[in-house]
Amino acid sequence: MKNILVTGGLGFIGSHTCVELMNSGFNPVILDNLSNSEIWIKDRIEKIANQTVSFYNGDCRDEQLLDTIFSNESIHGIIHFAASKAVGESVLEPLKYYNNNLGGLTSILEASKKHNCLNLVFSSSCTVYGTPDSLPVDESAKIKTAESPYGTTKIVCERIIQDLSIADSTFKSILLRYFNPIGAHETSLIGELPLGVPSNLVPFITQTAAGHRNSLTVFGDDYNTKDGSCVRDFIHVTDLAKAHIKALEFLLNKNEGICETVNIGTGNGNTVLELINAFEKVSGKKLNYSIGDRRSGDVEAVYADASKSKELLGWEAVISLEQALLDAWNWQQSLEVN
Ligand code: UD1
Numbered sequence: 001m002k003n004i005l006v007t008g009g010l011g012f013i014g015s016h017t018c019v020e021l022m023n024s025g026f027n028p029v030i031l032d033n034l035s036n037s038e039i040w041i042k043d044r045i046e047k048i049a050n051q052t053v054s055f056y057n058g059d060c061r062d063e064q065l066l067d068t069i070f071s072n073e074s075i076h077g078i079i080h081f082a083a084s085k086a087v088g089e090s091v092l093e094p095l096k097y098y099n100n101n102l103g104g105l106t107s108i109l110e111a112s113k114k115h116n117c118l119n120l121v122f123s124s125s126c127t128v129y130g131t132p133d134s135l136p137v138d139e140s141a142k143i144k145t146a147e148s149p150y151g152t153t154k155i156v157c158e159r160i161i162q163d164l165s166i167a168d169s170t171f172k173s174i175l176l177r178y179f180n181p182i183g184a185h186e187t188s189l190i191g192e193l194p195l196g197v198p199s200n201l202v203p204f205i206t207q208t209a210a211g212h213r214n215s216l217t218v219f220g221d222d223y224n225t226k227d228g229s230c231v232r233d234f235i236h237v238t239d240l241a242k243a244h245i246k247a248l249e250f251l252l253n254k255n256e257g258i259c260e261t262v263n264i265g266t267g268n269g270n271t272v273l274e275l276i277n278a279f280e281k282v283s284g285k286k287l288n289y290s291i292g293d294r295r296s297g298d299v300e301a302v303y304a305d306a307s308k309s310k311e312l313l314g315w316e317a318v319i320s321l322e323q324a325l326l327d328a329w330n331w332q333q334s335l336e337v338n
Pocket of ligand 1: 125127151181199295
């Protein structure tokens, strides 16, 4: 069985990806510093997969630890999730973001070269497109100046990997540009665990429905969209996790260096108000919400042209928005009883 180093493997997307790796016959080796995750997620991953996983508690910038991992485990590929991701915090603490996100990536790349492990799947974001010039947005679209240090780290990390590919013709990588991941595992054993007040929409909705928040503010209803609220491409985290397995298999089957950039979205745009309506329908809960001002830095509309993922990786999203919202709600309810 092939060992795959999964940095940030106890996080929201990382944990679902570990489950899908095991479902596909890979053995995840998790490196996570628990800065935005919980150790009990490891037990949950093991419970779903009915298999134990190797876990290292530590930071990607710890070169000694990386040496230990690469020496102890025979690593065939790396999926690098570990990064700080709160947009607002990144504006207040830019150095934390540049240090962690750029430093984490460069030390992972150094270790992968040193130990001759040349397959890397990197977590990027549709944030690199800013406000796209046309929709749906495909991978050839212009990269825009980021609205936040967080966004800048994603652009620079992509560039670092691309530069390495130019310098080293044996290096193989895929940059996955995620759209908006939502939902939770169908077992309700793993899901999103926001620290403090959630800034992302769906955790805010489920916490409001569960009574932890008084009301949800819809950030603006005067955009140039069908109902005035922003449009996003909401993708189930399990679909997203499966894209990583396809990306990894693609790299493992390649004999020469490659660096591909691939959108991971559904190809559908839904407004914030549509999402709220769909949530009310599947949960049977009336959501207390009101319309507020626009949030600074928000993009009016962004959704993927999802054709490249299908052509190159043979992957496409299959889970409905309704199912994703129901899974997110079931996960929230499971948190209430535990
Ligand atoms: C955000 C980040 C993006 C990052 C992604 C990670 C910004 C500007 N962008 O995307 O870089 O990759 O998270 O998941 O923060 N909304 C409300 N009320 C709320 C929360 C959100 O109306 O309480 C709206 C937002 O205005 C937006 C939509 O819901 O239109 C989605 O927001 P969010 O979940 O924060 O994701 P993004 O902003 O798309």
